[in-house]
Each structure stands twice: as structure tokens, then as C-alpha cells.
Amino acid sequence: VQLQASGGGLVQAGGSLRLSCVASGRTFTNYNMGWFRQAPGKEREFVAAISGRGGSTYFPDSVKGRFTIHRDNAKSTVYLQMNSLKPEDTAIYYCAATIWDTNYYHYATPRNYAYWGQGTQVTVSS
DSSP states (O other): OEEEEEOOEEEETTOOEEEEEEEESSOGGGOEEEEEEEOTTSOOEEEEEEOTTSOOEEOOTTTTTTEEEEEETTTTEEEEEEOSOOGGGOEEEEEEEESOOOOHHHHTOGGGOOEEOOOEEEEEEO
């Protein structure tokens, strides 16, 4: 499956952005989708995930209550809505796909995802 992320940009602290990730090439509902981010000099960090039919979502404490994830399977697209953005949210955001649906720790681990998009830059100014 090929993934194309978009929607990044520059926003002031407290603002919002919505990222999109369009998938192509395979049956979208077969894939559980995740979002990760990576800031300069830091490891890739889990941000959100959603199961294939949208029944389960997962968030780390760092974004819980501020970020939401949902998917439109008819459009083969997963969205990451980011509200109340903070400067520490600044990073390149990547969408990823995995066929495995197990638990939070599986979703939160980058090596469990076989497919990755190219990334979109999110910059939050203070």
C-alpha cells in the first residue's frame, strides 16, 4: 500500500491543524493506521492509531484530549485532527499502516508498521 500524507504547516500555539493520509494500492480496511512524529535529534514517537474499521483508537498521554484520529474508508483516508497545539508538537508527521491489530504497545511501536508515507512538517510557533 502507498501512503501520501498532507496538511502540515505553520500554526501558532493553541491553534489547530488536520493532517490527511491517503492510501492506495490495497484494500484500505485491511490496514490499521498510525501516525508518528519525529523532531530533529529525537526518536520517532507514536501519536495516534486507529483500527481497520475505526472501532478502536489509541493515543499516548502527550496528545490525549488534544488529538483525534478517524478514517473514511470510502475515501481510503485517515485523518489526524490536532487541537491546542504546543511548540513541542513541532515535528515531521508520518502516517503508517500495519496489518496487525493487537494492543496499544503494538500500535505504538514503529517497527510493527510495514508501510510509511513521506511525512509532512508541522511547526508550532510560540
